[in-house]
Amino acid sequence: MPNPSSPRPVTAPHPALQGLEREHDFVPLRVEGRLPQDLRGSFYRNGPARFDIGTRPHWFDGTGAITAVHITSGGVRGAVRITHTPSVDHDLAAPTPHYGGFRQPFSRARGVAALFDADLIRNLANINLLPWQDRLYALFETTLPVEIDPHTLANRGETDLAGVIPRGWNAHPHRVAATGTIYQFGLRVGPKVALDVFELPRSGRARLLSSIALPGVMEVHDFFATEHHLIFVLPPLWCSSLALLAKRSFVEALQWRAHEPTTILIVPLAAPERVMRMETAPFFFWHGVNAYDDGERVVLDLVRYTDFATTKRALDAVSDGVAGAAASRDSRIERLSLNLAQGRVQAETLLDEACEFPQVHPARCGARHTRAWCAGYVGGTAVEGGFNALLGVDLERGAVARIELDDDRRTGEPTVVPRSGCEDDAYILALVADYQAAASYVGVWDSASREPLAKLWFDQIIPPPLHGCWVAAG
Numbered sequence: 001m002p003n004p005s006s007p008r009p010v011t012a013p014h015p016a017l018q019g020l021e022r023e024h025d026f027v028p029l030r031v032e033g034r035l036p037q038d039l040r041g042s043f044y045r046n047g048p049a050r051f052d053i054g055t056r057p058h059w060f061d062g063t064g065a066i067t068a069v070h071i072t073s074g075g076v077r078g079a080v081r082i083t084h085t086p087s088v089d090h091d092l093a094a095p096t097p098h099y100g101g102f103r104q105p106f107s108r109a110r111g112v113a114a115l116f117d118a119d120l121i122r123n124l125a126n127i128n129l130l131p132w133q134d135r136l137y138a139l140f141e142t143t144l145p146v147e148i149d150p151h152t153l154a155n156r157g158e159t160d161l162a163g164v165i166p167r168g169w170n171a172h173p174h175r176v177a178a179t180g181t182i183y184q185f186g187l188r189v190g191p192k193v194a195l196d197v198f199e200l201p202r203s204g205r206a207r208l209l210s211s212i213a214l215p216g217v218m219e220v221h222d223f224f225a226t227e228h229h230l231i232f233v234l235p236p237l238w239c240s241s242l243a244l245l246a247k248r249s250f251v252e253a254l255q256w257r258a259h260e261p262t263t264i265l266i267v268p269l270a271a272p273e274r275v276m277r278m279e280t281a282p283f284f285f286w287h288g289v290n291a292y293d294d295g296e297r298v299v300l301d302l303v304r305y306t307d308f309a310t311t312k313r314a315l316d317a318v319s320d321g322v323a324g325a326a327a328s329r330d331s332r333i334e335r336l337s338l339n340l341a342q343g344r345v346q347a348e349t350l351l352d353e354a355c356e357f358p359q360v361h362p363a364r365c366g367a368r369h370t371r372a373w374c375a376g377y378v379g380g381t382a383v384e385g386g387f388n389a390l391l392g393v394d395l396e397r398g399a400v401a402r403i404e405l406d407d408d409r410r411t412g413e414p415t416v417v418p419r420s421g422c423e424d425d426a427y428i429l430a431l432v433a434d435y436q437a438a439a440s441y442v443g444v445w446d447s448a449s450r451e452p453l454a455k456l457w458f459d460q461i462i463p464p465p466l467h468g469c470w471v472a473a474g
Helices: 086-093 108-114 241-247 308-320
Strands: 024-028 030-033 041-050 063-072 075-082 128-132 135-139 146-148 155-158 182-188 194-200 207-213 229-234 237-239 262-268 276-280 284-294 297-305 332-339 344-351 356-359 371-376 389-394 399-404 409-411 415-418 426-434 439-446 452-458 467-472
Touching: 041 075, 041 128, 041 135, 063 452, 075 452, 128 182, 207 262, 229 284, 229 297, 237 241, 262 332, 276 344, 284 308, 284 356, 284 371, 297 308, 297 356, 389 426, 415 467
Parallel strands: 128 467
Antiparallel strands: 024 075, 030 452, 041 063, 041 467, 063 075, 128 135, 135 146, 146 155, 182 194, 194 207, 229 262, 262 276, 284 297, 297 332, 332 344, 356 371, 371 389, 389 399, 409 426, 415 426, 426 439, 439 452
């Protein structure tokens, strides 16, 4: 097996694809500024970090690495570790990769094996992290979760939760604050494509709530959870299983069907088998902000794109090293109001500015919210290399408060760490790459004043992560 600390050299076309210089266990981090006394817990991030499989690197096809920072009364310690899975290790040792990724094609032999229910997709474990019942899971798309030791980042292996997961999970679970229950889903790819929906209670076993038939293989990246409903927004972006086998690349097989509507599935938690369907004008989205019940309505806030092509072009440009590549300028925060009694969908733009990776105060998850934090840009104008600001958005007035970074620094998803149940009473944490210093740090800011409080420094660049979580001490 190749040494995970010595990846094969690659020529990176973009800073996002430079790859992790080295792994390391927990070591003391240099603290610049002063950490608040009440900020105690663990900050985790997950993202693509090694690009040594395949000949056409795509940011989403990098093997995942988990970055963790433990903040205790005794000090601050950080670690970063590559996540290994059987399919990753198989393709590292193989002369050519067998498994596919987001753009990386799978082999013809793997396509034939898929006819007999074999896995097609390499489990890169590089998108998100799920803390549940004192355990931690690394998540990808359509594959099994990988259990990670939350204290050491040791890899405990893939798991189907004792047979609960029939095929795989996707990467965006959601917790409802009122109940503490986490909901999750998985896209089951095969001759028949299905959306499996799961419930993970505060205590006790996970369970499969429902399985919903889909017309084909879809990019279902995120969904919404309220106290009474789960909502799946399905853009008209899909292909048949046969088309996927023919193209051998997930993203290249998908077809945007501009003349078809976006379909919305509403799953009542009291009767998950009674799925309600609505339709609205076609659009694409990666990430939701939050959702809540409002009488006969369900309200969803999300980051909307006009279609899939706009975001795909931006991601391809980053992965192919196109000069001037920036995140898509097409995104905006939009609100969808679903009238359950009348079966109607009403759309309203809340923020007409490019942004991504939205988060709300944890006490508002699945409940009415008025604030959101997301990654964006200084002055609202997209720049090369990624996001250079964190945006605090007042969704009622459309006002934006910015935490701005220097020109040579880039950030990603913010994490909202509550001090109380008030939306404006929190710390904002984010992992920032400082390319001038050739190092990364976890920044800590006050959400109300936006004042910088502390920087927790790693001595190397951490490749841009996708998602993560905060786990409070105790």
